[in-house]
Amino acid sequence: MANAQGTSPVPLTTPPSALFARVRQWFSEQNIIFLITTLVIAYLVLVPVGTLVIASFRSNFLGFGPSSWTLNNYSATLGASSFPSLIGNSLEYAGLVTLFATVIGMALAWLYVRTNTPAKWFALLASLVPLIIPGLINAAAWVLMLAPNGPVNNAANAVGLPRIQVYSLTGMVLVQTLQTIPLAFLMGLAMMGSMDRSLEEAAAVSGATPRRTLRSIVFPLMRPGVLGAALLVFVLTISSFEVPQLIGVPAHEWVLTTEIYNATSQYPVKYGTVAVLGMVVLVIALLGLYLSRRLGGMTVRETVTGKGFRPTIIDLGRWRWASFGAVAIFGLISLVLPVCALVWASLLPVYQNPSGAALHKLTLSNYTAIFDTSSTMNAAENTIVIAVLTGLITTLICVVAAYLLVKTRVRARRVLEMLATAPIALPSVILGVSLLYWYLAAPLPVHLYGSIAILVIAFVTGALPFGLRFIEPAFSQISTELEEAAANSGATRFQVFTRIYLPLLRPALTAAFLYCFIIAFKELTSALFLYSPKSEVLSVSMYSSWIAGSYTSVCAMGTLMVIVLAIAVLLVRKLGSSRTSRTIQIPHVAR
Amino acid sequence: MLRSDRKVNFAMRKSTIRRAALVAAGLALASGVAACSSGGSSPSSSSSGSTVSQLNGMTDAQLYPTAKQEGKVTWYTSMPQADLPKIAAAFEKTYPGVTLNALYLSGQTPVTRVETEAKAGSVQADVVSGSGDAVLLDQAGLIDSTFKPKDAPALPAGLSMPAGLASDRLITNVITYNPKAVAAAGLTPPTSFQDLTSPKWKGKFSIDPTTADLLDALGPAEGYSTVLGLIKQLGDNSPVFVTSHSLAASQVAAGTVLVAASTYGQTAVVDAQKDPTTTGFVNTNPLPVEVSEVGIVKNDPNPAAARLFMDWLISKAGQQIVVSLGNTSVRTDVSNNPQVWNPAKWKPDFENVSQSAAVTDQQLQEWQSALHYSGSGS
Numbered sequence: 001m002a003n004a005q006g007t008s009p010v011p012l013t014t015p016p017s018a019l020f021a022r023v024r025q026w027f028s029e030q031n032i033i034f035l036i037t038t039l040v041i042a043y044l045v046l047v048p049v050g051t052l053v054i055a056s057f058r059s060n061f062l063g064f065g066p067s068s069w070t071l072n073n074y075s076a077t078l079g080a081s082s083f084p085s086l087i088g089n090s091l092e093y094a095g096l097v098t099l100f101a102t103v104i105g106m107a108l109a110w111l112y113v114r115t116n117t118p119a120k121w122f123a124l125l126a127s128l129v130p131l132i133i134p135g136l137i138n139a140a141a142w143v144l145m146l147a148p149n150g151p152v153n154n155a156a157n158a159v160g161l162p163r164i165q166v167y168s169l170t171g172m173v174l175v176q177t178l179q180t181i182p183l184a185f186l187m188g189l190a191m192m193g194s195m196d197r198s199l200e201e202a203a204a205v206s207g208a209t210p211r212r213t214l215r216s217i218v219f220p221l222m223r224p225g226v227l228g229a230a231l232l233v234f235v236l237t238i239s240s241f242e243v244p245q246l247i248g249v250p251a252h253e254w255v256l257t258t259e260i261y262n263a264t265s266q267y268p269v270k271y272g273t274v275a276v277l278g279m280v281v282l283v284i285a286l287l288g289l290y291l292s293r294r295l296g297g298m299t300v301r302e303t304v305t306g307k308g309f310r311p312t313i314i315d316l317g318r319w320r321w322a323s324f325g326a327v328a329i330f331g332l333i334s335l336v337l338p339v340c341a342l343v344w345a346s347l348l349p350v351y352q353n354p355s356g357a358a359l360h361k362l363t364l365s366n367y368t369a370i371f372d373t374s375s376t377m378n379a380a381e382n383t384i385v386i387a388v389l390t391g392l393i394t395t396l397i398c399v400v401a402a403y404l405l406v407k408t409r410v411r412a413r414r415v416l417e418m419l420a421t422a423p424i425a426l427p428s429v430i431l432g433v434s435l436l437y438w439y440l441a442a443p444l445p446v447h448l449y450g451s452i453a454i455l456v457i458a459f460v461t462g463a464l465p466f467g468l469r470f471i472e473p474a475f476s477q478i479s480t481e482l483e484e485a486a487a488n489s490g491a492t493r494f495q496v497f498t499r500i501y502l503p504l505l506r507p508a509l510t511a512a513f514l515y516c517f518i519i520a521f522k523e524l525t526s527a528l529f530l531y532s533p534k535s536e537v538l539s540v541s542m543y544s545s546w547i548a549g550s551y552t553s554v555c556a557m558g559t560l561m562v563i564v565l566a567i568a569v570l571l572v573r574k575l576g577s578s579r580t581s582r583t584i585q586i587p588h589v590a591r
Numbered sequence: 592m593l594r595s596d597r598k599v600n601f602a603m604r605k606s607t608i609r610r611a612a613l614v615a616a617g618l619a620l621a622s623g624v625a626a627c628s629s630g631g632s633s634p635s636s637s638s639s640g641s642t643v644s645q646l647n648g649m650t651d652a653q654l655y656p657t658a659k660q661e662g663k664v665t666w667y668t669s670m671p672q673a674d675l676p677k678i679a680a681a682f683e684k685t686y687p688g689v690t691l692n693a694l695y696l697s698g699q700t701p702v703t704r705v706e707t708e709a710k711a712g713s714v715q716a717d718v719v720s721g722s723g724d725a726v727l728l729d730q731a732g733l734i735d736s737t738f739k740p741k742d743a744p745a746l747p748a749g750l751s752m753p754a755g756l757a758s759d760r761l762i763t764n765v766i767t768y769n770p771k772a773v774a775a776a777g778l779t780p781p782t783s784f785q786d787l788t789s790p791k792w793k794g795k796f797s798i799d800p801t802t803a804d805l806l807d808a809l810g811p812a813e814g815y816s817t818v819l820g821l822i823k824q825l826g827d828n829s830p831v832f833v834t835s836h837s838l839a840a841s842q843v844a845a846g847t848v849l850v851a852a853s854t855y856g857q858t859a860v861v862d863a864q865k866d867p868t869t870t871g872f873v874n875t876n877p878l879p880v881e882v883s884e885v886g887i888v889k890n891d892p893n894p895a896a897a898r899l900f901m902d903w904l905i906s907k908a909g910q911q912i913v914v915s916l917g918n919t920s921v922r923t924d925v926s927n928n929p930q931v932w933n934p935a936k937w938k939p940d941f942e943n944v945s946q947s948a949a950v951t952d953q954q955l956q957e958w959q960s961a962l963h964y965s966g967s968g969s
Contacts, residue, residue, distance in 0.1 A: 062710055143847060144845060144847065147845060147846045147847040148772065148776070148846065148847070148849070149772055149775060149846045150846065150847070166847070167831050249832050249834065250797070250831045250832045250833060251831070251832075252829075252832065252963065252964075264703065265698055265699065265700055265703060265801070266698075266699055266703070266801070266955070267699040267702040267703050267706070267727060267948075267952070268706075268948075268952070269703050269706070269707075350844060350862075350865060350866060350869075351841075351844070351845045352845070352869070353846070373676065374690075375692065375694075436707070439711070440707065440710050440711045447711060447712060447713045449707075449708070449711035449713050450708065450711065450713045450715055532708075532713075532715050533665050533692055533694050533715055533716075534715065544672070544694075544695060544696075545672065546838070547695075547697050547834065547835045547837070547838050548671065548672035548673070548695050548697075548835065548837045548838065549672075549835070549837040549838040549839075549840055549841025549842070549858075550672060550673065550841070551841055551845060
């Protein structure tokens, strides 16, 4: 609009058309998708945390009587005389596991990547297979092997070694270390496989001795990655449940997670105590995640997207056979013994140590019983449905989130990334308890408690960071030129997404789906809080059978589960062997 | 990776079909989740529309058609898991068309689960049984006390039970040991709880800290403080904690623990018959006995089937099945296993069935404190 003199007007306020344009721009297709995705992920992540926080400040959460705001839950729980020992036990357990798993995992990774150790593929196999063995099954196998007169202790005794008491802190640390070594090993592989050898060569040319090169070049380069791996092992261990429950509780070795489970198992349920202990685990895990990201996160990412390096192979000379021995012993302890114990126990009507006499009692009755028991078959059906839904939904959410993170310039996209990766610090026990509380307390129109939907919600939340880690790097590798070319040809954003990106991302999407499927398939801890007779899953069936003393049935179910998951992993690795091969290993490092 | 524009344009022609397929897939996924969520809802009355009071007035023959319409009954129980398929088979044979969905739950889990379900407004259990479980639920107002079970057996003298409940079995607590492993350790099997307070058994026996069964059963007859003193001595001898009696028995048989201080008599007798070299047991005198009670959950989803099952479970026919699995019945018209139940030889000390939830909770706290169980403020 011009004034009477024809000069340009000075607008005192934004013209309605400009305001409308700005509002319209804000409500663009991209921003709406971003908003919806962020809201969905925020709901999944913030609801459990928020519920836990509220529960920790309520006097009678979920009670039938009146309830008010209070700090009593904190003062009663944190002020209990046994609380310092509970924290001490938890930190000692997690600290020792972190130390041993990181040292052994990194050493094995070094032998694998940087040396000419013979048959080192065995180390890779021995690291990958335990990843698909559910924690409950691994712990159960070790409980049987380390019985006072069990095969391992008998063998140790025969060669003059002391017997190991499985129900002890030593037993807990041993079994959990074996479960977490693969995590450290795979992170070590990712880190060492991409270290630039030119730095070491430069040091050698400059006259540095191998020891000095190690001290001045290799160790400083590795330090962030090692610390990052160690902190992830720590976070994983402080929030672990199976080993502390099966081995720690009998030994009077209480940690935070078992105390939470104990408080939910007794009548009346101590909701306030559960929530406060959950907050303690959450704070420790968040701190660990923060430090992990600060110290190691960037290193991990750089190893994914940076250019590839062929690491120098060190000739160990005659020591190569010693390193082969180390790898073989690791493989024996980590893979061969647990799997053999599992299969052996699954073939017996009543568990007994391996012997010639026991060979005559071998039977497939435990396997046939699985297929003859309707509740177990129902649990298997639920497990498959839940795992498939978890894989599909997680992949769907992650592909949209990754697109927004990588291919757009939405201002708040870092908030989305933070929300989607935060569940790494959300232990399963917290997820289970808080979702149970939320769906019991929230005035929602639909009852989700007792349905498989609540399990899917829990598993999707837990799987989000892993799905994103598969898909985000794969998105980064696709040039934006393709999108621009399609746009110039008149394609809509939806067409670009479905016609350009999805076909190119298919291997990564399939791998993400299968990995989330595996996570959901073997998840126990959160399921223990959320299942009902209708929605029971196999991991819960196995735990119930264990509590009922049916060792051999548990092992038969575990063997079948491992076979199914092994097939899934083979598919993942086959798909990952193409263009996304470098992204496959990274999600392994986180759980 | 690069494609020509022509290929892109060609692909665009199919975009409508692809979009429709994607939308259909999304809808299918959403409907799948919605269908899953509907699993949580539960009816509060019989599928025939009969009210609870009408059902209470029916005979079992009259209940059966309605129960068949409901199709199933869900039972939360602490009865050994191995027994459940056999009980289900016997019940389903008697009442074809009504499926028994039996869920084994240890410790106080049946109580916490039913309470949680009631709070969620999504009760899934129809029938609950276990030592003290139904009584606790009754005191929380979660048991249908209007139901009068038919042919309910009389309780032993001096015991009483709240309305709506009946005994489905007696639970004897015995000491179980592994003869082979005990001998290998150079020990002789224990014959009493006092034996296990000896230093030679330190760390070599297990106890279930989640139920105060020994204290509950022996306390009233032998003196509460005396028994608590014994438990403290056991607790000071570093027992291995095992969170279910059935698991404790299996651990003994597998040799992971030499002796279990609290296991079920019926489990021990069955295990000892299977392999006497790995399981032996001792009935102490006096013998701690719990009374397992059974009741129907208020607002349960299958009220007719629940009544039919509870009536059958406590009937002579049902109890004969229960006893055939090694359990002990309170009924006098069925024959119990003399290896487990012989009041003339082992004086039974019964728990107080109808004590208040507050007293039960206090006893559990004292039991766990004596055993040095628990890690924090719970």
